Amino acid sequence: xxxxxxKRVLGTIPLLLVISFLIFxxxxxxxGDPVRNMAGRExxxxxxxxxxxxxxxxxxLYQQYFSYLNxxxxxxxxxxxxxxxxxxxxxxxxLKPTLKxxxxxxxxxxxxxxxxxxxxxxxxxxxxxxxxxxxxxxxISIPGFWLGLVMIQIFSVKLGWVPTGxxxxxxxxxxPSITLGCGIMAILARFSxxxxxxxxxxxxxxxxxxxxxxxxxxxxxxxxxxxxxxxVTVIGLQIGGLLAGSVLIETxxxxxxxxxxxxxxxxxxxxxxxxxxxxxxxxxxxLINLIVDLLYGVLNPRIRLK
Amino acid sequence: MxxxxxxxxxxxxxxxxxxxxxxxxxxxxxxxxAKAPDxxxxxxxxxxxxxxxxxxxxxxxxxxxxxxxxxSLVKFNEKQEIVPLLAESYEISDDGMTxxxxxRSGVLFHDGTEFNSDAVKANxxxxxxxxxxxxxxxxxxxxxEYPDPYTVILTLAKPNNTFLNKMTMFDFIAPATIAAGExxxxxxxxxxxxxxxxxxxxxxxxxxxxxxKYWDGAPQVASLTFKAVPxxxxxxAMLQTxxxxxxxxxxxxxxxVVEGKKDILIDxxxxxxxxxxxxxxxxxxxxxxxxxxAINYAVDKDAYIKTVFNGYxxxxxxxxxxxxxxxxxxxxxxxxxxxxxALMKEAGAENGFKLTIWGxxxxxxxxxxxFIQQQLKQIGIDVDVMPMEANVVAEKIQxxxxxxxxxxxxxxxxxxxxxxxxxxxxxxxxESIPPGQYNSxxxxxxxxxxxxxxxxxxxDPKILxxxxxxxxxxxxxxxxxxxxxxDQVISGYxxxxxxxxxxxxGAIDCSKAKLN
Numbered sequence: 160x161x162x163x164x165x166k167r168v169l170g171t172i173p174l175l176l177v178i179s180f181l182i183f184x185x186x187x188x189x190x191g192d193p194v195r196n197m198a199g200r201e202x203x204x205x206x207x208x209x210x211x212x213x214x215x216x217x218x219x220l221y222q223q224y225f226s227y228l229n230x231x232x233x234x235x236x237x238x239x240x241x242x243x244x245x246x247x248x249x250x251x252x253x254l255k256p257t258l259k260x261x262x263x264x265x266x267x268x269x270x271x272x273x274x275x276x277x278x279x280x281x282x283x284x285x286x287x288x289x290x291x292x293x294x295x296x297x298x299i300s301i302p303g304f305w306l307g308l309v310m311i312q313i314f315s316v317k318l319g320w321v322p323t324g325x326x327x328x329x330x331x332x333x334x335p336s337i338t339l340g341c342g343i344m345a346i347l348a349r350f351s352x353x354x355x356x357x358x359x360x361x362x363x364x365x366x367x368x369x370x371x372x373x374x375x376x377x378x379x380x381x382x383x384x385x386x387x388x389x390x391v392t393v394i395g396l397q398i399g400g401l402l403a404g405s406v407l408i409e410t411x412x413x414x415x416x417x418x419x420x421x422x423x424x425x426x427x428x429x430x431x432x433x434x435x436x437x438x439x440x441x442x443x444x445x446l447i448n449l450i451v452d453l454l455y456g457v458l459n460p461r462i463r464l465k
Numbered sequence: 466m467x468x469x470x471x472x473x474x475x476x477x478x479x480x481x482x483x484x485x486x487x488x489x490x491x492x493x494x495x496x497x498x499a500k501a502p503d504x505x506x507x508x509x510x511x512x513x514x515x516x517x518x519x520x521x522x523x524x525x526x527x528x529x530x531x532x533x534x535x536x537s538l539v540k541f542n543e544k545q546e547i548v549p550l551l552a553e554s555y556e557i558s559d560d561g562m563t564x565x566x567x568x569r570s571g572v573l574f575h576d577g578t579e580f581n582s583d584a585v586k587a588n589x590x591x592x593x594x595x596x597x598x599x600x601x602x603x604x605x606x607x608x609x610e611y612p613d614p615y616t617v618i619l620t621l622a623k624p625n626n627t628f629l630n631k632m633t634m635f636d637f638i639a640p641a642t643i644a645a646g647e648x649x650x651x652x653x654x655x656x657x658x659x660x661x662x663x664x665x666x667x668x669x670x671x672x673x674x675x676x677x678k679y680w681d682g683a684p685q686v687a688s689l690t691f692k693a694v695p696x697x698x699x700x701x702a703m704l705q706t707x708x709x710x711x712x713x714x715x716x717x718x719x720x721x722v723v724e725g726k727k728d729i730l731i732d733x734x735x736x737x738x739x740x741x742x743x744x745x746x747x748x749x750x751x752x753x754x755x756x757x758x759a760i761n762y763a764v765d766k767d768a769y770i771k772t773v774f775n776g777y778x779x780x781x782x783x784x785x786x787x788x789x790x791x792x793x794x795x796x797x798x799x800x801x802x803x804x805x806x807a808l809m810k811e812a813g814a815e816n817g818f819k820l821t822i823w824g825x826x827x828x829x830x831x832x833x834x835x836f837i838q839q840q841l842k843q844i845g846i847d848v849d850v851m852p853m854e855a856n857v858v859a860e861k862i863q864x865x866x867x868x869x870x871x872x873x874x875x876x877x878x879x880x881x882x883x884x885x886x887x888x889x890x891x892x893x894x895x896e897s898i899p900p901g902q903y904n905s906x907x908x909x910x911x912x913x914x915x916x917x918x919x920x921x922x923x924x925d926p927k928i929l930x931x932x933x934x935x936x937x938x939x940x941x942x943x944x945x946x947x948x949x950x951x952d953q954v955i956s957g958y959x960x961x962x963x964x965x966x967x968x969x970x971g972a973i974d975c976s977k978a979k980l981n
Contacts, residue, residue, distance in 0.1 A: 195859060210596055213595070241515050243521075308696075319706065322708060413699055415667070415693070419695070
């Protein structure tokens with residue numbers, strides 16, 4: 160498995176190179192001019208030209224790309240046009256809140272989502288099943304943005320239990336984690352239910368029951384473990400999305416995370432930040448997919464990685 | 466079985482709805498106690514703070530933050546008059562070429578060094594760098610003399626009546642910090658202002674604390690934090706819970722909901738923002754002045770202010786708002802459909818025509834454009850609303866003149882230093898026609914151009930008033946725009962806050978802030 164891992168990681172390098180090229184071209188080809196955003200509207204043509212020259216925007220695009228690539232190889236992500244701070248420093252600063260939030264949101268939504276899914280599957284067609292699926296449908300249907308604002312009104316403004324936003328104390332994590340995790344909980348509940356139902360219909364479950372094993376063991380050891388492969392895939396994809404930051408949740412709860420950074424930087428045409436973020440998100444997706452692949456082998460020994 | 470399920474779902478939803486309703490209507494806490502819970506003043510803004518380099522800032526929010534730590538030679542007071550700050554007094558020569566500033570003595574930078582003419586020199590020298598925004602001020606100076614530690618004589622290359630206004634934007638950094646380079650300026654701001662830098666979390670907040678040795682007496686709060694809260698609802702909620710003591714901007718849609726409740730007060734005043742729609746005067750349909758006047762008569766400005774700004778905007782009677790220097794109100798284009806139709810007929814356009822309107826794709830701007838669309842329909846003008854991302858509009862506006870596609874542009878302009886030239890040059894001067902600047906009406910009136918250029922060299926306020934009044938009269942009559950309104954700057958704050966000044970450009974002065 161070690162060799163497989165190294166091979167896969169090395170395999171990402173050419174992929175990232177292609178991605179870096181695509182990102183660079185896209186961001187430079189869409190309309191917009193960071194120089195105008197930096198200089199403000201009152202800037203004269205001459206001032207704009209001076210700034211453009213000093214930023215190297217007058218050079219041909221391919222030269223700009225190679226200089227970007229050169230910096231990238233040397234671990235230099237550049238300086239943000241907007242804050243004049245190093246992009247790497249900004250990203251690390253923004254990654255922390257996003258990571259914390261992702262962790263808590265994933266934690267609760269995975270536990271609750273899978274629990275609802277399993278309970279619904281086991282009690283198929285019964286009240287618990289309908290209740291579970293009602294929660295799941297609500298979780299998917301309620302827009303996070305709206306839910307966040309309503310919860311702020313109830314729990315922060317009216318009841319005063321938790322802060323409206325920020326990530327200063329442990330209490331400030333509660334509302335954003337709940338809001339962010341709702342959708343994932345719902346998806347996981349649906350997936351684990353259907354995956355569990357599939358497993359429950361398998362021959363080995365019938366065999367286990369025929370052997371006279373206790374129902375709890377049949378469900379947990381045989382059906383549940385086998386149903387996890389699909390569920391893990393879904394969790395992987397969802398975490399990937401979460402790490403790219405949830406712009407809406409970060410905006411509603413005033414969290415300085417990666418998602419907000421990406422949107423703000425795009426609006427400003429802060430090329431260096433956008434390039435670095437998109438490259439990071441691509442890498443992170445590749446990495447998570449790799450971890451998911453490795454987990455398959457752990458969960459189901461029949462799957463061998465070559 | 467099926468009925469039971471339905472019943473169950475129904476009961477569940479009903480209970481949920483009642484629970485939510487109950488929580489939402491928990492009675493508001495008693496509003497008697499209007500006492501500050503602590504001495505840490507928190508101001509919530511709608512944007513992130515950018516680079517903390519006073520010589521390179523362009524947005525008002527960052528200026529509000531840097532102004533707590535930095536000061537200029539002169540500043541605007543609350544009546545929009547220029548008054549001395551780090552200069553105790555100043556003189557301008559009759560020819561408008563030489564400015565002599567007498568510096569205030571006993572002023573210290575946060576690093577303990579003294580503010581004097583050497584410090585002024587270090588700052589002026591730094592801004593000779595063309596990539597810095599404040600280079601546009603220093604560029605005007607042909608010669609700078611520093612005869613003694615408290616006198617600075619600046620001679621301009623050519624007279625410019627906006628120079629003093631621009632100097633209100635020129636802040637002074639401690640020479641040692643300048644010498645240490647940009648990195649130091651960004652991370653450890655050091656000026657003469659009432660507050661010293663404490664910490665910054667990029668994307669979240671900047672905190673400053675009072676400078677005990679401030680020449681005008683240290684501020685009375687324990688700390689001051691500028692927090693970025695982009696979501697309107699969240700910002701208002703923070704004010705309600707007291708997590709923020711002061712918020713700007715206060716969304717107009719929420720004013721009625723919160724005003725007077727939970728000790729919340731509202732401060733609304735006329736801004737320096739001009740709202741208008743440029744009418745491409747080179748376009749066949751809009752070439753005739755009468756058509757453009759008809760368009761102005763066809764738009765009901767009262768309704769516009771009510772619909773788009775919930776009433777929180779002021780009517781305009783000139784091409785710039787009253788907060789700008791040398792303002793001269795003109796006879797209004799009062800809503801008058803008969804007159805509008807008559808003018809259209811006179812111009813031979815009674816059958817109407819088609820136009821497009823461009824603008825940013827944000828809700829309030831789209832609402833504004835749709836309003837214009839409805840209004841112009843009344844005189845037969847069929848408007849196609851085209852909202853676009855801000856960068857896309859900016860790029861399309863900057864097209865080469867012979868390839869210009871713009872018909873109407875729904876936009877706003879604010880002159881950051883409140884000078885008349887700044888309020889019109891980049892948007893109405895013939896030389897500001899795109900590409901380059903923003904005169905997307907392609908308005909080119911020789912007399913207006915000439916008056917603008919002449920005025921720059923004049924220092925006599927009386928003559929300036931005449932010149933700028935004439936410009937406003939001509940522009941108003943030529944109607945290269947639909948003159949819409951002027952936004953109001955609106956803040957919301959807890960009643961225990963005092964001494965916080967909100968300026969017409971949205972800048973916030975906290976030097977005298979108090980939490981009672």
